[in-house]
Amino acid sequence: MTQNTLSEAEYDAITDAAAHWCxxxxxxxxxxxxxxxxxxxxxxxxxxxxxxxxxxxxxxxxEHLPRPEPAVVVPIRQPGRSWRQYAVAASICALALPLAAWTGWNLGWLPNSYQHFAATDNVRHVTLGDGSQVELNLNTDLTFSNYKDERRVTLKRGEAFFEVSHDLNHPFIVRAGEGKIRVTGTRFNVWMYEDQVKVNLVEGSVLVTSNTQLSGDGLRLGPSMQARYKHGDYMPQISQTYANDTSLAWRSGKLILDNLALNEALPLINRYLDKPLMLADSATGSIRVGGVYNIKELNSFASLIPRALPVYITRNKDGNPVINPMPQQPPKS
Structure with missing residues (x-):
């Protein structure tokens, strides 16, 4: 079969198969x-x-639908099916039927709009359904859902700069890693690599939580402040940023490394790479690196770094480039 000659039955079969595999x-x-x-x-x-x-x-x-409460009458369920699987089916029905969709919205279970955005090889500017503006860095993936009681963004990977439309009664929530950022209207940047998250506030205020399972609203950031957290952190780490901070240089297509140790620089570099750079040992991680790099050309970083630092590159069994220190020359007698 080809894409141009699919019958309705064939298309339905693909949809059914996609649901099964999901x-x-x-x-x-x-x-x-x-x-x-x-x-x-x-x-x-x-x-x-x-x-x-x-x-x-x-x-x-x-995923954001509530878990069903136990009932006196329990419908027969097929073995191996979880509430999440039935939630998928329920959401499909609710999105398809206007009355059910309205009920889901009114109860705060379902959004009345859902958007997915991705940027791969170029920085991308998008407008969310609430009018908020978002700039997506390379290799960034996020979704936006508009619920009755909140606006919700899930940053799946990458980095984004947000200019949030002010709405005091309709807070804007960004979920990144295990934590979240809560705002009503402000300008801020969220960077994520693996389980690490960094939030930089430019204007307004935000509340940052490192773990959504913990109680409380989180820690408040003011302008020129940043928060960091990673997997397992009870609270985010808060610090001040300064006038020469280069965290937002990506918006001009640049990554600026200001005399950073390699173990600090690699997470900033690796989020752009097809194969992340690894360190041979902890001592290698203390070697410092600097420079201004084009974010579209960072895949060549592994070939460039031996020209600037006393290191050489090998490959591990997974094909990742590994940075090794050059052997020390013995002192001349």
Whole structure:
């Protein structure tokens, strides 16, 4: 079959298969054989990947549905199905039926609008459904959902600069890693790499929480302040930024390293790379690096760094470039 000659039944079959794979890949008992079969199915036709990505977006919305309360009458459920899987089905129905969608919105369960944005090779400027402006750095992926009681962004990866439309009664929440940032109207930047998150506030104020499972509103940032947190942090670390701070240089297409130790610089570099750079040991991480780099050309960083620092590059078993220190020359007698 080709994309131009699909019948309605064939298209429905692809949608059903995408829903099946979305549920199986999120199941705790999903096997390696099933994951391999999914990859083969996804690569068999362009529409397979397209429909699966669309199903993932519905799954993201369903993630925020409340868990069903125990009832006296319990419907028969198929073995192996979780509440999350039924939430996906419920969200599909609710998004499809105007009355159910209105009910879900009114109860604060479902958004009345949902958007997905991604930037790959270029910085991208987008407008969210509430009018807020967002600038996406390279390799950035986020979603926006507008709920009755809050506006919600999930930063899945990368970095974004937000100019949030002011709405005191409709707070703007950014979820990044295990924490969140809560605002009503302000300008701020959120950077994320693996489990590390950094928030830089330019204007207004935000509340930063390092773990959404903890009680409380978090710590408040004022202008020219930043917060950092990572997996397992009870509270974010707060510090002051200064006039020469270069955190937002990416908006001009630059990454500026101001005499940083390699163990601090690599997370800033690696989020742009296809294969992240590794350190041979902790001593290598203390070597300092500086310079101004074009963010679109950072994949060549591994080949450039031996020209600037006393290091050489090897590859580990996974194909990642590894930075090694040059052996010390013995003193001449």
């Amino acid at each position: 549920m199986r890949l999120h199941a705790v008992d999903c096997t390696a054989e099933e994951r391999l079969a999914f990859e083969q199915w996804r690569n068999a036709h362009p529409l397979h990947a397209f429909e699966y990505e669309a199903m993932l977006e519905i799954w993201d919305v369903a």
